[in-house]
Amino acid sequence: MIKPWIFEFFPELNDASGKPDPKAVSKYFQTYLDIWTRAEALGYEGIFFSEHHFGNAYSPSPNLLIAAMAGRTKTLRLGVMGVVVPYYTPWRIYEEIAMLDHLTDGRLEIGTAVGIPSELSYVGMTMAEARERNDEAMEILDALLASEVVSFKGKYTTFENLRPLPRLRQQPSPPKWTTVVSNDSARKAARRGSGITSAFNPTDRIKEIFDEYRDEADKVGFKATPDHLGLRRRLAIAPSESEAKEYMDAMEKRLLTMLAKDPRAALKHVPDAPDWEKVNKSRSFTVSDEEFLHGTPKQVADVIIDQCRRTGAGHFLAILHWGAPVDEVARGHDLFGREVIPILRKANVV
DSSP states (O other): OOEEEEEEOOBOOOOTTSOOOHHHHHHHHHHHHHHHHHHHHHTOOEEEEOOOOSSSBSOSOHHHHHHHHHTTOSSOEEEESOEEGGGSOHHHHHHHHHHHHHHTTSOEEEEEEOOOHHHHHHTTOOHHHHHHHHHHHHHHHHHHHHOSSEEEEOSSOEEEEEOOSSOOSSSSOOOEEEEOOSHHHHHHHHHHTOEEEEOSSOHHHHHHHHHHHHHHHHHHTOOOOGGGEEEEEEEEEOSSHHHHHHHHHHHHHHHHHHHHTOTTOOTTBOTTSOOHHHHSSOOOOBOOGGGEEEEOHHHHHHHHHHHHHHHTOSEEEEEETTTOOHHHHHHHHHHIIIIIHHHHHHOOOO
16 A cells, blocks of 8 residues: 655745735635645545745745644545754654644654755755754754653753653654665665655656665664655646646746755755755756656556655655645645545555
8 A cells, every 4th residue: 555645845825026915815815724634534644744944945844734734634644744953942843743643633744854955054054963853852852762760961951850741642753754875864864764755856766765775673682674765756747738738837847946045056956955966975866757657547546656656655646736836736636645645545665
């Protein structure tokens, strides 16, 4: 079975003036809340919200979206992919996770990320500092998830006998996820017992990353299964292939427009992840043609199943009609739910 998720970027509302009316923004929030609520009846496994700052998206505090959705749904899993750890104190991250675990009645997923270079730069943080803060905070967070009282002395955080409340609803912990784009990040996540998601790269490259994760998991003593791996892709779906192609062409133009606003981003590089060539001398990664899926429900399902089988991913995170008008987004969510999800849930990955 392939578990289908919505990956929600929650794009900024734009109009001709560039300054939408505040009432229109409030209505926009309510419309998206309704779209996400329908996801439960349509058979989605859950929603992963994303965290973005200073433009392009209305999701600077995605935990608030989880709290809003907790009371609207009963079975939908809810998480962030991921909370940008370097912006926060680690004990605060734990406290919000624990509260949300109870507010969702044990439906929370924990997702973390280092952050986006262009967004971090606005607050004077380099990627080198962000990675340092992330590594230290993840050590603390894992300790707080495992123990009721924790002491720690580090470069950025020091405390003794800290006892944050409440304790978790899911024991020993809600499922943990990390977004990765490199072999090293995949191995690090495996050592933490965290699942991973990846995107952007060609499917064969993502399989290499997932193979590194599986290898490291074996070394540390747990069996990585398809349920530990998620594949994320941008998607346009319609009753006809030609209509879906029009939607996808428009989506790609919106993506290029967004990248053009970022002076640090080369158009061939990933829009919302570090440039590994410059940051840590690792391999660069590109926005592959395989990142963009479009077609009829049957065509889309066939491609998703193929990519999940090639990588071994048991989860598929769909960015549906990214940045499109809301009515198009709603139609895409509904069509995917009605006609693609039943096929994915019957598909075998291995």
